[in-house]
Amino acid sequence: MSRPSAPESPESPASPALTAPAAQPGAGSPAAPLSVVAVVGLGTMGTGIAEVMARAGHEVVGIDTDPGAARRAVTALERSTARAVERGRCTADERADALARFRTFPDLRASAAADLVVEVVDERYDIKREVITALDRLAKPEAILATGTNALSVTRLAAETGRPDRVLGLHFFAPAPAMKLVEVVSTVLTSPQTTEAVTALVRSLGKEPVPVGDRPGFIADGLLFGYLNQAAAMFEARYATREDIDAAMRLGCGLPMGPLALLDLIGIDTATTVLDAMYEATRDRLHSPAPVLRQLAAAGLHGRKSGRGFYRYEAPGSSAVVPEPRAPEGAAAPAVRGREVRTVGVAGSGTMATGIAEVFAKAGFPVRLAARSPEKAERAVARVAAALDRAVTRGRLDAGQRDAAVALVTPAVSYDDLAEADLVVEAVAEDLFVKQELFRTLDKVCRPGAVLATTTSSLPVVAIARATGRPQDVAGMHFFNPAPAMKLVEVVSTVLTGDDVRATLHEVCAKVRKHPVDCGDRAGFVVNALLFPYLNNAVKMLQDHYASVEAIDAAMKLGGGYPMGPFELLDVVGLDVSLAIEQVLHDEFRDPGLAPAPLLEHLVSAGCLGRKTGRGFREYARR
Structure with a gap:
């Protein structure tokens, strides 16, 4: 709408009614119906x-x-x-x-x-x-x-x-x-x-x-736009492609749209205005619009409404994305083929390890499941079988598919049994020393040319790789929990990872029907680097007494399309796990805005870790 005008008499070119409606008797005061x-x-x-x-x-x-x-x-x-x-x-x-x-x-x-x-x-x-x-x-x-x-x-x-x-x-x-x-x-x-x-x-x-209350962005946009701004900065830094960033947040967090596609829908100019207002109020660098937003806005590339933003569209206002022409150097670059993977080893006995073993077995890969003891390995294999039984009960597998998958998973007596595996995926405790010790062992027992992958979500992959004498064979393969259900896998290459190792993980993801996204070896990769600052900001909003747990969760589910509110998610993930990830992000990027909220630290110190302890941001009935 252009600037308002108030001529002597209204007329309506778009309606047969040429006069404004008559006032309703008794209506209009705040206590009366707003007719x-x-x-x-x-x-x-x-x-x-x-x-x-x-x-x-x-x-x-x-x-x-x-x-x-x-x-x-x-x-x-x-x-x-x-x-x-x-x-x-x-x-x-x-x-x-x-x-x-x-x-x-x-x-x-x-x-x-x-x-x-x-x-x-x-x-x-x-x-x-x-x-x-x-x-x-x-x-x-x-x-x-x-x-x-x-x-x-x-x-x-x-x-x-x-x-x-x-x-x-x-x-x-x-x-x-x-x-x-x-x-x-x-x-x-x-x-x-x-x-x-x-x-x-x-x-x-x-x-x-x-x-x-009256503050820029209110609840939903106050949390949403910081996340969108970080996604724009991640893209601008060429850390990941726009497609990978959007796919990661859709598949890893269950969001209806990726952040860059959402910025195009909202309007780059609108997003920049909102972020400017938020930065003016908070002086938080996370709210300072990423330069790429200002550049797009200045160029008139406002997103869908202009026909181009982070993506190109068939026409202004269209939602149909036009594929970008491939860059000449990309088109000329020779394709790198991955190494052949026929057998898979999984190291670990927890939920993630058994979920990954199930994923590979259902895709037809023979899997050796190794743990710290033969007994732990046998119990882990039993849990895989139980999970496959539940899949049959729920109609997701038939009995023949279950039997075939169960037959492919065998327990290892020791890590020595992984000697002939083509790919070994580590899923042990999220502790750098523990992972390094395991990779030293794998370096000794695995055959030359085997690909070694870590499922870490926050530790430096290169530090794990350097525990071996073959860092070129090591990469991150970050599955999301529960591994059988979640489609996303973050493929993390270090500065030492071989191109054929990255290609191998992409090819394996295709065979197990997962969606790989490429990212570099830095804290949080794509999903956690965008998700946890948003969760941390929700805690700050609560500790500032701006809104309640219930209001913030409702706002993000109903206004942002999130499958869970931030406090629901924090309680599910575990407040201790969330705090550890936020500390890693803060330590790596040294941004004051990433410092964990004191309220989160206090809850963890008090032993209120979420659902697993019966109390976090909410209280839960103990089982």
């Missing part, structure tokens, strides 16, 4: 909010100075409601009523009868200030004014009006009709009655209102 809603700015978000309101039974006044935007909003509502009828989500009569309740106008005077006005114009303070102050003059005195900002100060905007007690933030998430979360942002000036009225309205829409 008439004006939405200022009919872009994607404004149109989505208008649809939600109209389908919930509200009279909706859509305002945009661009006639094209108004027409597109009407068309979008017509199409979406038609789809709803086809899918049985509403009747033809309900569709007709919703369409009749939505009218569009080209100027702000049409907001005069509204009980609630929601502005969703460009994320620029000067534009929002102009709109809010104009609405303050034009809207009836008892009307509530809401800003859709997610980065600018709601308090500052409210203070520009003569009704700061009736101004708040109302932050929907895109796409508004589908996303359940709405952050209701109260300032120190907002009256409780205003907050209560808007919260009740959000619930009546079938949405989940989360109360938040």
Whole structure:
């Protein structure tokens, strides 16, 4: 939407109704139902909010100075409601009523009868200030004014009006009709009655209102944008490709989109604005926009809406990605073939070791499972068999496939039994000394040319490799837990790893139906380097008393599409494990923003480690 205008009389080029709706008697005070809603700015978000309101039974006044935007909003509502009828989500009569309740106008005077006005114009303070102050003059005195900002100060905007007690933030998430979360942002000036009225309205829409205070990004974006910024910096440093970064977070964390694809969807310019506001408030370097974001924004490469951002798209607004042409040097580079792998050794007896053994056996590889004693190895093999039995019970394998896989896994009497393995995967305790000792043993017993892989998630792979006399044969092969279910494997090459070893791990991943992503040997690799700072920031948000555990978890699940909230995930992973990973990240990158939150350290010191101890950020019933 362009700058607001207020001509003498409204007219609507996109609607048969030429006058604003009449005021509803008794409506408009914070305690009364908010029957008439004006939405200022009919872009994607404004149109989505208008649809939600109209389908919930509200009279909706859509305002945009661009006639094209108004027409597109009407068309979008017509199409979406038609789809709803086809899918049985509403009747033809309900569709007709919703369409009749939505009218569009080209100027702000049409907001005069509204009980609630929601502005969703460009994320620029000067534009929002102009709109809010104009609405303050034009809207009836008892009307509530809401800003859709997610980065600018709601308090500052409210203070520009003569009704700061009736101004708040109302932050929907895109796409508004589908996303359940709405952050209701109260300032120190907002009256409780205003907050209560808007919260009740959000619930009546079938949405989940989360109360938040006024700070840049609020809950969801406050956590999300730091993570997105780190992903952009990781890509800019050429640590991993955009495809690998996005695949790693989708497959390793169960996210609906990778961070770079999400930045393209949000808009590079919008993301930069939000991060600037967050940095201004926090002075945390993790919120300082990565230079690549500013470069893309300055070049007009804003993502999907411009047709190009981190990815290229078929057309502006399209979601279809156009493959980039391969760089000449990449096209000319000779392909490196991996070493042949016929048999696999797995060192370890825990959950990860047995899961990896199951993965290889189901793919048809003979597996020797070695542990610190023959008894531990036999028990580990029994657990593999039990897991395969459960897969049959759940219909994921048939009995013949189970029997074939079970027959391929045999216990090793000692590590000497791994002598003829082509690939040995280590999955022992996450302790550098323990892993180095094991690799010294493997160096002595394994045949020349065997590939040795470590599943470490936080230790330097090169330090493990140098415990051997064949560091060129050593790489990281970081499976995710549970290994049989999770598709991602991070393939970690050190400066000493041979190209054919990397190729071998890629070829093996294809055979066991896993998705490999390449990354260098630095703390956290891709997933943990992006995941744990986000988790740490959630703990900082809690210790600052900004929001509760429940509100933060709900915000990230409902607003960010995360399968688990950050505190749910921390309790599952283990607070001690999480703290150790965060300490490794802080030690390696020496960024103050990566320092573990004191609250996390205190909980670990108190023995509150999450589900495994019955208490972490929540309490759990002991089994």
